[in-house]
Amino acid sequence: MATQALSQRRRAAYAVLSPLLEEDALLDALRLQHQSMRGDAVSDIIGYIDQVAARHHIDAASRKKLYEAYYKALKQPESELPMDPWPLMQIGTTAAPAPVPVAPPAVSAAALEPVAAAMQAAAPAPVASAPASPDRAVCAELLRTALAEVQRFHAGALSDLRSGALEQIDQGRLSQPVRKQVRDAWAQPLQATWVIEGTPQELSQVVHQFYVAMCEALGPVDADQVLTRAVRAADQMPQARQFSPRKLI
Numbered sequence: 251m252a253t254q255a256l257s258q259r260r261r262a263a264y265a266v267l268s269p270l271l272e273e274d275a276l277l278d279a280l281r282l283q284h285q286s287m288r289g290d291a292v293s294d295i296i297g298y299i300d301q302v303a304a305r306h307h308i309d310a311a312s313r314k315k316l317y318e319a320y321y322k323a324l325k326q327p328e329s330e331l332p333m334d335p336w337p338l339m340q341i342g343t344t345a346a347p348a349p350v351p352v353a354p355p356a357v358s359a360a361a362l363e364p365v366a367a368a369m370q371a372a373a374p375a376p377v378a379s380a381p382a383s384p385d386r387a388v389c390a391e392l393l394r395t396a397l398a399e400v401q402r403f404h405a406g407a408l409s410d411l412r413s414g415a416l417e418q419i420d421q422g423r424l425s426q427p428v429r430k431q432v433r434d435a436w437a438q439p440l441q442a443t444w445v446i447e448g449t450p451q452e453l454s455q456v457v458h459q460f461y462v463a464m465c466e467a468l469g470p471v472d473a474d475q476v477l478t479r480a481v482r483a484a485d486q487m488p489q490a491r492q493f494s495p496r497k498l499i
Contacts, residue, residue: 259287260339261331262323266316267302268332275306280339290324291391292483293398300402382445384489385497389453390444391487392495393460396480397439400468407467412436414463422455424448432456450497457498 263283267276279302287298296317303313323331382390400408416436419429428448435442446456464473477499484495 255290256284257334257336258324258328258331259283259290260336261328261334262320262326263298264332264335265323266319270308270312270316271306277335277339279306280335284339290486292321292395292479295320295324296398296402384493385450385453386445386447387489388484388487388493388495389446389457389498392457392480392484392498393444395483396460396464396476397444399476399479400464401440404468404472408439411463411467412439414466415460418459418463422459424452424455428452428456450493454498461499 260280260283263280264276267279271279282301282305283298286301287294299313299316299320302308303316308316381387397408400411416433419432424432425448428446431446431448435444435446446453448456461473461477464476467473468476481495481499484490
């Protein structure tokens with residue numbers, strides 16, 4: 251399944267970028283996609299297209315069209331996409347030579363036993379991080395997508411959005427732990443995961459406060475458009491089958 255997803259991303263990128271880029275630039279863009287793109291979320295798409303546009307001098311108007319074109323291409327059936335360009339991407343690449351192993355100095359088993367035992371005793375037990383619940387995962391994707399769009403198209407308003415959102419936090423009925431999580435996320439909004447450990451009602455209030463702050467920073471028309479697209483993006487998640495993002499608005 252993972253291999254199929256990688257192939258779909260390459261084929262979609264090839265379909266939308268080939269009309270704009272010459273062969274060498276196109277291969278460079280495909281290799282960049284293979285190396286850097288980790289998912290199919292709107293934020294991943296925007297980040298990848300922005301990198302390609304910066305490296306190959308694609309103008310802003312074409313860049314915006316590519317966001318939508320690539321998003322749609324990722325959803326197309328295989329029969330409507332070109333062949334996987336993976337073989338073309340191998341042209342001109344050379345495999346790095348295998349490293350020569352260096353033998354460590356010989357140490358007796360008797361000398362290793364007490365050290366290994368001490369390390370095992372001192373090592374903390376691994377803690378498995380549980381995946382976010384559907385409501386929290388959907389809320390996080392909605393907020394990340396909205397923030398990514400604000401950063402791309404309304405970068406000058408990001409500071410006002412942050413200030414307005416922080417002012418909203420104390421006006422609701424959020425618990426103190428949730429307030430702290432939201433404040434921490436706003437400290438680095440573009441790097442935060444935005445997985446808030448709150449109840450569905452609290453998550454809905456976080457989204458509402460975010461929307462109110464967007465209305466003040468962007469105006470209600472742009473805020474509605476950003477929120478609508480973020481809801482659509484979150485609705486594409488598998489978790490949305492268990493928790494619809496529309497429950498948050």
